[in-house]
Amino acid sequence: MISIKELQKVFQSSSGNVQAVDDVSLDIEKGEIFGVIGYSGAGKSTFIRLLNRLEDPTSGEVIIDGNDISKLRGKGLRHARQEIGMIYQHFNLLWSRTVKENIGFPLEIANVSKQDREQRVNELVDLVGLSGRENAYPSQLSGGQKQRVGIARALANKPKVLLCDEATSALDPETTDSILDLLTDINKKLGLTIILITHEMHVIRKISNRVAVMEEGRVVEQGDVLDVFRNPQQKVTKRFVEQVMGDRDQDDSLQEILTQYDSGHIVKLHFVGEKTNQAVISEVAKQYDISINILQGKITQTQKGAYGTLVVHLTGEEQVIQEAIQYISETSVKVEVNPNAS
Numbered sequence: 001m002i003s004i005k006e007l008q009k010v011f012q013s014s015s016g017n018v019q020a021v022d023d024v025s026l027d028i029e030k031g032e033i034f035g036v037i038g039y040s041g042a043g044k045s046t047f048i049r050l051l052n053r054l055e056d057p058t059s060g061e062v063i064i065d066g067n068d069i070s071k072l073r074g075k076g077l078r079h080a081r082q083e084i085g086m087i088y089q090h091f092n093l094l095w096s097r098t099v100k101e102n103i104g105f106p107l108e109i110a111n112v113s114k115q116d117r118e119q120r121v122n123e124l125v126d127l128v129g130l131s132g133r134e135n136a137y138p139s140q141l142s143g144g145q146k147q148r149v150g151i152a153r154a155l156a157n158k159p160k161v162l163l164c165d166e167a168t169s170a171l172d173p174e175t176t177d178s179i180l181d182l183l184t185d186i187n188k189k190l191g192l193t194i195i196l197i198t199h200e201m202h203v204i205r206k207i208s209n210r211v212a213v214m215e216e217g218r219v220v221e222q223g224d225v226l227d228v229f230r231n232p233q234q235k236v237t238k239r240f241v242e243q244v245m246g247d248r249d250q251d252d253s254l255q256e257i258l259t260q261y262d263s264g265h266i267v268k269l270h271f272v273g274e275k276t277n278q279a280v281i282s283e284v285a286k287q288y289d290i291s292i293n294i295l296q297g298k299i300t301q302t303q304k305g306a307y308g309t310l311v312v313h314l315t316g317e318e319q320v321i322q323e324a325i326q327y328i329s330e331t332s333v334k335v336e337v338n339p340n341a342s
């Protein structure tokens, strides 16, 4: 759907050149939610603005659905832009217009007839869950509702791609989750390709299929979200994973736990993907006559299933414990018996 090749953006300023995007190449598939994460100044905003030509690239290509956006001009560019919706951190709504009028604005610009506009706006109000608030002004809405207007407006011209520029950064955690749920829902319902930029790993974990990590204008790591969680390569990526999972290296409480139990077995279960595997504990409890005591754990959900670890203490007859461990090993949960704390 989107192919980005050797993309570069250099800003020239009185204090010298800034290489905001440095040789970025990425392929994004139709219908996927692709996240780009980086700290402030990494080049994320510039990168996403290059995708709909709010910025002109210094060099490189951005091909969206067969069109090289970086080379289009005039009418061709306007047409291509209608296929790319965008939502913003601060919503960018028209304050003197109602919800309905904000959503209908891109349709007005595209010369859609009043009757068709009315129908489309009503559909969109429904889709984003704003029924009953159509005639409110932005100042009368909560942050989450404002972003819902932003989303509806971005979808007005039925784009193929939705760009999200830190779309939840101005929202509280609960509202963030409701907006992320809405984006996931829209992605599934409409098959829309979504690219989002963020500095929060929570956002990536919750809705992205794949992720690219940016640092100093470059993509330093990319892959499936679960793979990146499981095996982050770069220091910056490890810091992002720690935002969600905590710092494994500094977690010394397991050492303490291990010293407290001298009978039975301590077993560490590693969950990577596949939603069904979370049932493994209750299955073992049902099938084997042993006690399972959960000692410690952190499991988080991604679009491709659970990720995390659970430390459990198994007690009972040695033979039965071994059978239970064997049973778990045959699922895709990885088992570590009597793990080291480190």
Ligand SMILES: Nc1ncnc2c1ncn2[C@@H]1O[C@H](COP(=O)(O)OP(=O)(O)OP(=O)(O)O)[C@@H](O)[C@H]1O
Binding pocket: 011, 012, 013, 018, 019, 020, 038, 039, 040, 041, 042, 043, 044, 045, 046, 047
């Ligand atoms: N118009 C501009 N002129 C000059 N330099 C710019 C311009 N826009 C961005 N930059 C510089 O490019 C670099 C990348 O900025 P960018 O805003 O893309 O990063 P970011 O990852 O989105 O960070 P933030 O989340 O803080 O916006 C920064 O060093 C920034 O100062």
